[in-house]
Amino acid sequence: MSEAAVPKIRIRGLSKRFGDKLVLDGIDLDVMPRTSMVVIGGSGSGKSVLLKCILGLIEPDTGSIEIDGTNVLALDRAAREAVRAQIGMLFQNGALFDSLPVWENVAFGLLARRMVSRGEAKARAVAVMAQVGLAASVGDLWPAELSGGMQKRVGLARAIAAEPAVLFFDEPTTGLDPIMGAVIDGLIVDCVKNLGSTAIAITHDMASARRIGDRAAMLFHGRIVWQGAALELMESGNAMVDQFTHGRREGPIQMELRK
Numbered sequence: 351m352s353e354a355a356v357p358k359i360r361i362r363g364l365s366k367r368f369g370d371k372l373v374l375d376g377i378d379l380d381v382m383p384r385t386s387m388v389v390i391g392g393s394g395s396g397k398s399v400l401l402k403c404i405l406g407l408i409e410p411d412t413g414s415i416e417i418d419g420t421n422v423l424a425l426d427r428a429a430r431e432a433v434r435a436q437i438g439m440l441f442q443n444g445a446l447f448d449s450l451p452v453w454e455n456v457a458f459g460l461l462a463r464r465m466v467s468r469g470e471a472k473a474r475a476v477a478v479m480a481q482v483g484l485a486a487s488v489g490d491l492w493p494a495e496l497s498g499g500m501q502k503r504v505g506l507a508r509a510i511a512a513e514p515a516v517l518f519f520d521e522p523t524t525g526l527d528p529i530m531g532a533v534i535d536g537l538i539v540d541c542v543k544n545l546g547s548t549a550i551a552i553t554h555d556m557a558s559a560r561r562i563g564d565r566a567a568m569l570f571h572g573r574i575v576w577q578g579a580a581l582e583l584m585e586s587g588n589a590m591v592d593q594f595t596h597g598r599r600e601g602p603i604q605m606e607l608r609k
Contacts, residue, residue, distance in 0.1 A: 355382075357380040357383075358381055358383040358385075358417065358418065359381040359404065359415070359417055359550070360415075361378060361379040361404070362414050363378065363414065364379075364403060364412070365411050365572075366396075366403060366410045367411055374396045374410065375572035375573050377573070379574060381565075382565075384547070384548060385549075386539075386542055386551065386563050386580075387549070387550045387563065387564070387565050388552075388562065388565070388567075388580055389401075389550065389551070389553075389566070389569060390553060390568050390569070391552075391568055391570060392570070395569040395570055396571075396572045398552065400552075401518055404518070405434065405437065409423075410423070417433055417516070420433075435512070437514050437516045437517070437518065438508075438509035438511075438512065438517045439509055439517075439520070440502075440506050440509045440517070440518070441520050442520040442521040442522075444501040446493040446501060446508075447493070448493055448494060451489065451492060452479075452484075452488055452489050452490070452491050452493065452504055453472050453475040453476065453489030455504055455508055456478055456479060456507045456511055457471035457472065457474060457475040457508075459511060460511055475507070476489055478511045479503075479504075481540075481544075482507045482537050483537070484507065488500070498526060499526055499534070502522065502534050503537065506522075506537055506538065510547075513545055515547055516547060516548050517541070517545075517547045517549040518549070519552070519562070521555075523535065523553065524554075524555075528557075531555065531557070532557075535558050538562050539562055551563065556583060556595050560581055560584075565580060566579070566580040566582075568591050568594065570603065576590065576591045589602050590603055
């Protein structure tokens with residue numbers, strides 16, 4: 351197998367149970383280098399748990415997660431931290447620190463992990479902010495002073511500040527109007543391309559999924575029921591995917607009533 355054919359992220363047999371609820375049920379997924387994978391699915395389908403397992407925030411019950419051919423689940427704590435340092439994350443709600451000015455939010459990982467000087471960290475923050483369309487003056491503002499779209503940009507700047515090899519995006523357009531959502535998606539595509547990173551995004555936004563994804567996969571009841579090109583999401587030929595992407599009430603996916 352050629353180097354180009356080796357997945358950047360390779361997941362096999364990944365399972366996770368919380369009590370009696372099986373959330374992930376034998377997930378197999380490959381994400382090739384320098385590509386973006388979008389994972390879709392309804393609430394409770396396991397998308398966030400999958401992301402947290404890859405990040406190392408949740409320990410799966412069974413299976414393997416390989417990054418660059420190394421099973422990270424078999425590594426010791428220090429080695430896992432080294433792998434995690436190569437991952438950038440854009441959280442759904444921004445997850446900015448209210449007590450820190452914008453530039454320190456952007457440079458947080460650099461200051462915490464790399465022990466760079468504050469001057470170097472601020473210079474890097476300003477440079478990265480420019481990449482997402484934010485003026486240097488924004489760096490001295492507080493998160494509460496920013497609009498939702500600007501907070502997303504700050505979150506994206508923080509995610510790419512350390513030039514990570516892997517980027518994760520958790521519902522990147524949630525809470526944004528359609529135009530700002532398209533702007534954020536465009537910035538994500540540009541950042542992933544410029545960094546040469548590999549990306550995984552989870553989203554309910556089908557327009558966003560097609561804009562930022564090269565490939566797409568759908569989770570249902572903890573299993574991947576379809577994989578294909580992101581541009582084929584609206585015409586997949588899979589009954590579950592078609593119902594979900596078109597928002598149809600009738601179909602194989604039925605809402606479960608809580609007793």
